[in-house]
Amino acid sequence: MRKDLLAQVKRIVVKVGSGVIFGQDGLDYDVIGALSQDICGLLSRGYEVVLVSSGAVATGKGELGIVGRPQTIPLKQAAAAIGQSRLMRAWKDAFRPCGRCVAQILLTRDDLANRRRFLNARNTLMTLLEYGVVPIINENDTVVVEEIRFGDNDNLSALITSLAEADLLVILSDVDGLYDSNPKINPAARHFSVVERITEEIENMAGGAGSVVGTGGMSTKVEAAKRATLYGVGTVIVDGRRPGVLPGLMAGEELGTFFLPVRQHMSARKHWISFSKASRGKLLVDEGARRALTDKGKSLLPSGVFAIEGTFERGDAVRICDAEGKEFAKGIASYSRQELERILGHNSSEIETILGYKYGDEAVHRDNLVVKK
Template sequence: MTKAARGRRREPILRSRRIIVKVGGSVLTAPNEEGVNRRVLGQIVSQVVELREARRDVVLVSSGAIAAGVKRLGMKRIPSAIPERQAAAAVGQPILMEAYGRAFNRKGVEIGQVLLTHADLDVRSRFLNACNTFETLLAKGVIPIVNENDTVSIEEIQFGDNDILAAQVAQMVRAELVIILSDVDGLYDADPGVTPGASLLRRVEGLPAKVVEVAGGSLNPLAHGGMATKMNAVKVLNRVGISTLIVKGRSAGVLVRALNGEECGTLFVPNGARLKGKKGWIGTTAKPKGWIRLDGGAVRALIDRGKSLLPIGVTEASGDFRFGDMVEIRDPLGNTIGKGLVNYNAAQVVRIAGKQTREIEAILGSKDYDEIIHRNNLALLT
């Protein structure tokens, strides 16, 4: 491949000015009493500072707090029970931030800790407030270091993995690229542990089903996640038009080399329509409180003609959603085709399902809206 062709292949990386760097727990964890490999952490910090000096904004999303706490508390592996995970996070987060603080301080760079749960992003006003906080930190030359607030999070408000958190933060700061520092070189076309001739995929357009199939789970007892969760993050990022690069985090100078155009890891480039602004938040961030099933005619009206969702096209609804909540929109077979913010609560939707708009007032006693979901509050995922 010619140099020009390689440049075109990596062009989404080269043009990126605002970047999320997600540091995996398996990259930072080490068999010492603290559970944080300060040498590796220092190398990552040096590269981040070098990127800043090249006029790139960088936000770090760092795992490692729970692993650090696990080591300090003498546990053998990350526990599955939430109270034990929370205890490990409470002990490990100060260890992790102290290590980052020392490393960045030696470079003369200020850091800011940002701890999030999904509840912080699930309400649009809180999401926007967090966006403003990030913008202010970056404007003041501060490197935000983000982690899930594992100490207080419960299952209902967990991101599930910091790969997903990185994807959400990328939307908040309008990043152009997410770099995931992992314990593998990238994504292969087969499991290299089973297939000796497996090849590293250098560039993937969209997220083909065949690519998802080859993603496996993590074998590191101090890591939480794996390639499968990274594919979930890529799926989110594809929908909002942000590229993803997965590289081996301990490879010397990998961040700087990749952003200087060297072919490193696997680059995922989004294709298809991009969800922007509020629709991106609806489609990929807000958690559904229920679902609404449509008939075929309503599906075609939404997808082909960009219409709002009217009661006449609804066949069924489930959940305990209220006005303004987000729900999944399903086709007759139960496949999710989109998400949207409802104008009526669940009980009202059930009562007006299949009815004409002009009948709403007679059924409910009032009619505040013609639509169950207005097209401006609808994000299609097909």
């Protein structure tokens, strides 16, 4: 199964965590050099590689005398401003021996939440790949605030699989995949070579936080794998400090944990709605509307909405919840909150009479709606 899936891979997103490329004395240039050579080897074999690299904050914090993680966003932003240029210089120098050019792309969640900016970022990415350049992506920590941050680069890498239309996500970690308990504490922990479906039990096994230099633990990596596999992209979590890990993986060696893609995966647009576009409000719907959405694949009509929370405009994403407030879907609102407040509970035939105009019959059209499985 693993070899069959890998044989179809053309474009790979490789995420490198701070714990992989950062040692006691700062950036580990030997590891960065080895990974660059591995990626160059893949490029020479016809693969396309997009690199998502952490490490800017960890690299820059020493200049500010910060021990441990920066405790405030301004400190994190300052450390990132110092460290990002050093991080890119390290990658640039590492790729130079094999004649490869690199390019920096810094993103915030807003860049991917806005459909036009999302497509512009995709066009830039595709052009770089066409010219044989290695795109190196990181969160733009120098300007990010809580409302627009990805949270960690594991999450970012999962969203990049959709942006790049990738075939495989490889998350390089300091642990060789998923275990049923922490292998650093329990030597008898059982390792998973393949995960067919990410269940609640699998998510519970992941638990735990990140390291001193990174924000993502195994739980964020499994969450990233879940998001990528829903897009139809297989995901591997593997030990990034293992020599020859990338060529070995692509040669079919049983390395790390391989999370299989779901068979019926989301379209690129629905994956964007589900994960890239932040929700601005909440619609509470009656039982009949819930069944129409979940069982029949229908659109959400104003007649099925009985309450609204949050402030949003037409085109913003909204959470769709049952009468008890449990979210079961997400979609793009066809009307603003102010407009929906006037037409909720009414039949679609009454919309134009009430508002004086009409965008459509639906509060959320089924093409712009994702039901949670």
